[in-house]
Amino acid sequence: MLFDVGRLLHEEFLAVYRAAAADADGWEDAAVTVAHRVGSRLVAGKVPVAHVVVALRSTDRLLTETMLDDGGDARALAAAGTALATELMAAFCVGDDGLADALLAGNAPDDAAAFYTVVAVRGALTQRVVSAFRRRGPALLATSGHLLLPLAEAASLPLCREVCEEIGGEVWLCVAERPAARVALARKEVDEIDALVASLGRPPGVYRIDDMLFESAVLETPEVRDELAKVVAPLLANQVLVETVLALLEADGNRAVAVKKLFIHRSTIDYRLWQIEQLTGLSPVNPRDLAVLGTAIGMSRTNALG
Known part of the structure; x- marks a missing residue:
């Protein structure tokens, strides 16, 4: 599959730069969606990362200059370029995400971490949350939408709170930790926590089973x-x-x-x-x-x- 990477980026990113230049609502989420789609397409086409980096720089320069000429805000345009580049390049860091599905299926390889924290994400674009975690360290995304952190829960909780604060708005993260061979149980637990949190109308934030013990016991x-x-x-x-x-x-x-x-x-x-x-x-x-x-x-x- 052949790509004119520069042309593809220009066509796909143009609307995001325009929205950012006009300070239109929702351009950040649009950037996540567009960059994730384009990144996945480039990865599937086996486009070398070096080619993508060069095209990103060129596209950012051309679109920024165009929007500045039309009176766009320089700071907003810089933020748009950074967001698009970060999200797009994240697609080239997902080679191990098959591991997440394997762990959730109970097939832990020999090189798996000792413990994983499974995170259920609600209220925000999953890919945006994934990117926020990946800027802080390794994170695996399963096809089910669950995020796996190769960390014990005690280490994962501060990261989850940082991500919630970074993203802002309404995002719920439900977490549970298990040894590598029992990750599927952690997935079941976070889904149950998330269902309780949603049904009880709890505010955005990070939740563990310890936060819902009373409610869980009552409903069972x-x-x-x-x-x-x-x-x-x-x-x-x-x-x-x-x-x-x-x-x-x-x-x-x-x-x-x-x-x-x-x-x-x-x-x-x-x-x-x-x-x-x-x-x-x-x-x-x-x-x-x-x-x-x-x-x-x-x-x-x-x-x-x-």
Whole structure:
């Protein structure tokens, strides 16, 4: 397969440079998508990395000069060039990603790391998250979309938090660690954590099973599930009160933060919390009761989807 690499890059990157020059919303995500697509195409075509690097420099110079002539912002254009180059070159660093699929299938090779942390990604483009991790060290991407870090969980957690902070916005990372031969179990665990986090409406961030032990135990016990369903039934009939519980959960129980999120007065939330306690017998100002209410709401949503 033959490529005019310079022409390909110019055609594919032009729209991104234009969007960046105009400071249009979403150009960063567009850069990730375009660069990943082009990089995958170049890798499949076995284009030498050296040719790609030369074409990248030439394309960046030509497009930047063109956009500057049209009044584009130099800093934004420089950021666009860096983002596109970083994401595109990441495609040439995925030669070992087949290892991720092998590990998830239970086939750990002799040269595998001792431990892997599996990361489930939600709320952001997976390739953008992968690139953020790869700038910090080795990371493997499975075809299922799961990310594998050849590190123990204790070392992976700080990296996950750094990535969340770098990407910003709404991104959820659920993590679990296992020895190389048991990576498939870590995948099952992160999927379960992610499902719980999503159903409970938890805020963006990094989650482990330790963060969800109470909720997991509750939802796995039929008797407790049935009792919770009875308790939460009156609450579910009032969407305003449900939203109040979820806002308080997202604010980690901080009423002042929840008030701002809901755009209501402090006295209004106090009245709503009193109503919730009257309906359910559980006080949302008590951390454990709030967790129970959140779990019950999440359970009702999961049942509705099921």
